[in-house]
Amino acid sequence: MTLSTPTIEPRYFRDVIGHLPTGVTVVAGREPATGAPAGLVVGTFQSLSLDPPLVTFSVATSSSSWPKIRSGHFSASVLADGQHDVCRAMSSKQVDKFAQLDWSESAEGCPQINGAHAWIDCKAVHELEGGDHVIVVAEVLRLEAGHGQPLIFHRGQLGTYHQPQS
Secondary structure: OOOOOOOOOHHHHHHHHOOOOEEOEEEEEEOOOOOOEEEEEEOOOEEEEOOOOEEEEEEEOOOOOHHHHOOOEEEEEEOEOOOHHHHHHHHOOOOOOOOOOOEEEOOOOOEEEOOOOEEEEEEEEEEEEEOOEEEEEEEEEEEEEOOOOEEEEEOOEEEEOOOOOO
């Protein structure tokens, strides 16, 4: 994709875009060859369509985790406030990111983070080029809401949403 845009320094771009709060979502599946759980954290998970139910997120083309699960089903666990340790573990380069985490299998057999704010089982249906990222479009197979408040990433910090008192 070639765009005609002015030169913008990547660090400045990141700093300004960082003013937009995002949710923190673990996208996880199983490696086809071994069945081992694999996953990564994305801050771009969002709904795309109600009919049919579709979601989208983006992954860096340099990701070593997405290629491990891209060909099958995956589960998206929207992290809840207090799951900072899950975010750190899933953002790491550890071989077994799930070793110290509390998780279970979804109906599709994918890892789901226990205690998450919400869970969404999906099947990737399309990938688009997006600069240094791949934009993934996925069909929603089933979903369930959890409790509490979501974990939020804003200006380089993890935090939570505080609903105003009515």
